[in-house]
Amino acid sequence: MAEDDDDTATAAPLQKRVLSRSHGSRAISGRLHDLPPVPSRIVRDSGPPSDLDLMKEKFTKLLLGEDMSGTGKGVSSALALSNAITNLAASIFGEQRRLEPMSADRRARWNKEIDWLLSVTDHIVEFAPSQQVSEDGTNMEVMGTQQRGDLLVNIPALRKLDAMLLEYLDSFHEAQEFWYVAKDADGGEDDDSCDKWWIPTARVPDEGLSDASKKFLQHQKELVGQVLKAAIAINADVITEMEIPEEYIESLPKNGRSILGDSMYRIITGDIFDPNELLNSVDLSTEHKIVDLKDQIEASVVIWQRKICNKLSWGSGVSLEKREEFEERAQTTLLILKHKFPGIPQSTLDISKIQHNKDVGFAILESYSRTLESLAFAVLSRIEDVLHADAVARDPKRTKSRRTSLESPLLDATAEAETAHHSTVHWQDQDLEDGERHPQAAEDNGGKLKRVHRVATKKFLHSQKIDVASGLRSFTHR
Template sequence: MGATKPEEAGPDEAGFEEMVAAFRAREQQLLHDKDQMKEKFAKLLLGEDMSGGGTGVSSALALSNAITNLAASVFGEQSRLEPMSPERKARWRKEMNWLLSVTDHIVELVASHQKNKDGSDMEIMVTKQRKDLLMNIPALRTLDRMLIDCLDAFKDQTEFYYLSKDAPDSERRRRDDKWWLPTVKVPQDGLSEAARRNLQVQKECVTQVLKAAMAINAQLLSEMDIPESYIESLPKNGRASLGDSIYKSITDEFFDPDHFLASMDLSSDHKILDLKNRVEASIVIWKRKMNHKDSKSWGSGVSIEKRELFEERVETILHLIKHRFPGLPQSSLDITKIEYNKDVGQAVLESYSRILESLAHTVLSRIEDVSQADFLTQGQADSNPVKEDIRPVSPRNDSESTNGMTLSDLLTWGADQNESEEQTETVAEAPRENDQRHLQKLNMLINVTHRFN
């Protein structure tokens, strides 16, 4: 009898082997992720002090720094209007899930009802995620996904492109304020109508994300305690903080905040930030004096009504500064609050909303670059539509300042003045399913957050 040939593996056996190989690869990946997570949380527990000497920062600040550093390493400058690579996107989602998992264990006791076997009801206390985290974490995750989806919307576009570093200097020439960014190029006759519609819809979506992130971040910072170290560094009165000329303008009988800002030198971020620091310091000084009812520090000739009026004016100025210059660095007060904050939940929410605000502002700037290149190609005057979208038309009073506004107010704020007849017609002609889905998500976010507020 001849020798029999070994039986070849059947299709079922081959499929089983592939399944086992995939399972083992997945197991190895999970083990690798576990080791990475252990290393990251070990650093957090040590407060970034790897020597173990106990000189590290607080857990809240360590977690805040971890989220900030992760965003910086993943997004960087985001110098181009293009989707994130799959590797960066996967890393962002994975490591953010690790850092946000801490908030699952920040809970509070709430009353609940339990039904006994005999049918009677009994009130018991159960643990539930803290209310501010329960409300804001899902909202921030939604804003996060919407921003990444907006970048993904430019995946298949072929109309505008960026010049390489090897391009001639004459072609790579940019405005002085953005000399480090790559130059964007559009066709000689400008973008097509479809590309302009997509650019407009994405700009509106990102603008709303920016407003939502700003609202959440402003609310969180307002809830943080002012550290004693900041209070001790303040001058004795608001006039010394503002300076004689600014103080005179604010306390004048006729005061117009738009005219006041127009008269100030706001030609650089440094000068704008200096004004913001002065205004915030004066607000803290005057509020403390109002609370302590220290009439001597104001002078005998200043009535309570005048004090409230001056405080309202500086609040209005601060409100305008924040919304006319959303990409501004953090003020001294904000930095001090974050540094001395001990609440881990607030630290997570503040850092998450801050990096989303920064990313949204960056994406808007990249959209602005493409729009300006298109305008210049068509021979139109240079304009700045992105900044106008997030700029208030009229000053708000103290009751409508950032700290007093709900997320729903901020998301819908300025919608009327931004919707010209031409924009309305343009949006109506762009029934893209993905864009409509984004707007529906945003409306749902507004409604849910409004109920919590």
């Protein structure tokens, strides 16, 4: 008993020594069983990470601003979210090189992770008046919170465009008359000058596609083209609403003439203005030259807008109305350029706005619409590849090289820009779901998106109204 008491008396001091920092290293070797169990942080050995673990990891990176060191040197929350959506779309849609449905796992991952990132917009709110009835029956107007107006309108519109694009890809699940071959395979491209070596080549039968198959592809091309226009409109409106960074303004010269050059400046400021004349006067043969022209016009627009707002001197005999007219002409030319070449990279002004933007709502809208625009343009290009292969099969005299033109023939840029400012574009959807699955029945019943009249309106953000009963979708364009 005495010996047991002695052991008990010495056990407590020994436990203190084990837990102390100064003596722990000497006592651990003999008393490991006395230490409290250390919780293990590695819980993924039993299987793949759960959705909760993935969501924690994703939002942890967002909170850290992509700076894993935790020193606070990361990017802003807006830019982190924009990069997250862009990287997610690149990993999902980067493999979409053919006209075929998305795999189930990639589609499930896209829907799941984009929902996580878009859930941030549910908590971006603004105050709005609402009616409240008290216990005695008195109506009172109180201020409540609701989702911010631009997000409330545009997030459902983008989700609808997202679902429509995926459904259009699903329409190619059945056996088609075209197939794909690798670039280095027998019967591949005869022209090695094509730089898109990673895209397989579309092939059709020697006699070409049947009338039904060609009609189906034309129908899908129209539908995807309308989605592309809507995504371009939303993205352009959001970028326009972003503030112009001071860093970009400081890099500009004092006048727009030095940026545009004498020839383009004379065309814009002439008595009679034709935007096609301006575009035909410059070389637009390469993507680099198109982006350079876009940079020049956008820089001149910014300079002229600042002169109008600050009432700075322009030149002798140039009235305020003339200044606004010149600025609107440049805007019209810029809009035609964007619609005529929808696949070109972003301009210097767009990149500067996205990098310095602090508005999380704008960042999510811009990146989401940009990814959908890229996907729609990719699907449209794949459809045109098949139609081009059909044209080559029907007319052997045509070149067998892949189309190298940057211009999209689907988009009527001039008609789009004639009333682009202060105008509304409406899209009518009649029996859309049946039309998407059965294009032949859709054309017989008018079940496709149809263009209707334009209505003059004020300048405000791109919006969409969906009437479940009538199926009317209204897109408002700046």
